[in-house]
Amino acid sequence: MVNHKQRILDTLKARLVHEKSQPSLKRSQRAQYVAAINWLCRYAPKQSLKNIDQVKGELEAFYHLCAVSDWTCAHQLVFAPTTDSETEELHERLFNWGYYREQQQLYTSLLHKIDREVDLVCLNGLGSLHDVLGDALQALNYHQQSLALAQTVGNAQAEATALGNLGNAYLSLGHPERSLKLYQQHLEKARIAGNRRSVGIALGNLGNVYRILEDYERAIDCIQQRLAVAREVRDRHGEGDAYGNLGSVYALQGRLEEALLLQQQAIAIAQEIGNRLGECRAYGNLGLVHQAFGDQIRAIECFKSTLKIARAIEDQEGQRLAILQLGTLCQQLDRYEAAIEYQQQALGWVSDPIRTGSLMLNLGTAYRELGQISEAIALYKKLVAMAGQMSNDTLEQRSFKMLGYYCLAAMA
Structure with a gap:
């Protein structure tokens, strides 16, 4: 059986053969096609610990095809399983491997280039990777676009997926109650669409948000259902989650x-x-x-x-x-x-004053134990100053100020 990569190769080679009889490409464009063919034909990954090397040939060919605006072949190359025996498409595999920047480049290259169904995948993918990269607001923006587009084209499954991903973004922004409602909508629409894998994802998300809301019995019930569905559809990713x-x-x-x-x-x-x-x-x-x-x-x-x-x-x-x-x-x-x-x-990863104050106290203690008194004193002074900027007459404000003064007095 001819695999997917071979079919794309045949298409590209046929294009160059046709080009010989009826020239229409510039020399630079022909060079891009030749480069894409060479990457697909000649690249053989050496033994490497990097997963990205397994698909480097396809990715390099993709970039060359984008350079000549051959969006159809570029799309076919990365929206396909990496081997005949796999169902996971190349762009999805990049996410699982953790190559978010490479995945982002694929989606931004193809967005608004093929059709609205491909746009749905790109928007959802861009939202999910921005969520992992810590930009929940940008993730929210992409998922809102995806939801609106799914509703416009009448794609029920894409709508369900977008609702679930919106829930993820709101959870990252610290709004679990809002996420809960979105996950419930995701589950309802996934069941109507009859997509068992999507049902499993929704159940897993519900279990996660119930855990955050400290409703542990409901969390366990949802996650156990998630596990059963994952086993049913042979979703190892879902089973592990x-x-x-x-x-x-x-x-x-x-x-x-x-x-x-x-x-x-x-x-x-x-x-x-x-x-x-x-x-x-x-x-x-x-x-x-x-x-x-x-x-x-x-x-x-x-x-x-x-x-x-x-x-x-x-x-x-x-x-x-x-x-x-x-x-x-x-x-x-x-x-x-x-x-x-x-x-x-x-200190660079926290923003709330309570966690910041606790870290400063611990840092001061560590400096003091190492005999680095000037560093400890400087931190305690910062702690007192920070406490003075907090809301007046709160327990935390009084506690940090007292602790800061106490530590300074103890070191005098």
């Missing part, structure tokens, strides 16, 4: 042994299918479980794994979690130099 989310709820209920096993299963599946974001989040969840057990050493190992992956794929949430937890754990183990390094980074 369900294990991780269920483990997070069990951990909050104090069912730590069960939570530990579930997070380990989530990591194993993420590694099996190459889901870098899933692996990153599962390591973070496993670190929290070890932390709850009081096993600080294993927790640190997990958060270091989280941080390494999160930095590689630019996952903002993963980086924030890992840096904050590593700072706390290193401080608890009297590893003050490491604690200072992580907590200084953490």
Whole structure:
């Protein structure tokens, strides 16, 4: 059976053969077609630890086709499975591998170039990757465009997907109640459309938001349904997510042994299918479980794994979690130099004054323990100044001001 890449190759070669008899391209345009063909024919990935090398030939060919505005072939190349045995399309695989910038380039290149159905995929994809990259407002904008377009063209499944993704964006912005309503709409429309995979995604999102709202029984019910649907449709990605989310709820209920096993299963599946974001989040969840057990050493190992992956794929949430937890754990183990390094980074990841004040207190303690008195005094003075800028007569404002003055007096 001729695979998809071979069909595109045949199309491109036929175009050049036709060009010989009826020239219509400039020399520079012909060169772009030749380059695309060469990348598809001659590129053979060497043994590499980078997933991106497996599809470099297709990506380079895509860029050359875009250079001559051959949007049809460019679209066919990346909106297709990477091999005959896979159902995951190349642009989707880039997301699972964590190559968000490369995926962004594909979507922005194809947006408004093919048809409105392709635009729906591009808008949803752009929204999802911006959410992971920490730009929830931009994600919201793309998903709102996607929802409006889906309603215009009457694509019920795309509408369901857009509703769910809007819920994700609002959750990132700190509005779980609004997310809950959107996830419920997603579930209803996915059921009407008869898309079981989409039903599973909606159930998983509902379970996640119920966990955040501390309705643990409903969270467990939704996630268990998510797991059943994922197994039914053979969705390993969804199965791994369900294990991780269920483990997070069990951990909050104090069912730590069960939570530990579930997070380990989530990591194993993420590694099996190459889901870098899933692996990153599962390591973070496993670190929290070890932390709850009081096993600080294993927790640190997990958060270091989280941080390494999160930095590689630019996952903002993963980086924030890992840096904050590593700072706390290193401080608890009297590893003050490491604690200072992580907590200084953490100050750039927090915006609320309560968390900032707590970090400044911890940093001051670490500096003091290392004998770096001037640095500690400077931090405590900043803490007092920050407390003076907070809302007057709140518990936090009084506490930070008193603690700052106390620490300064103790070091006088």
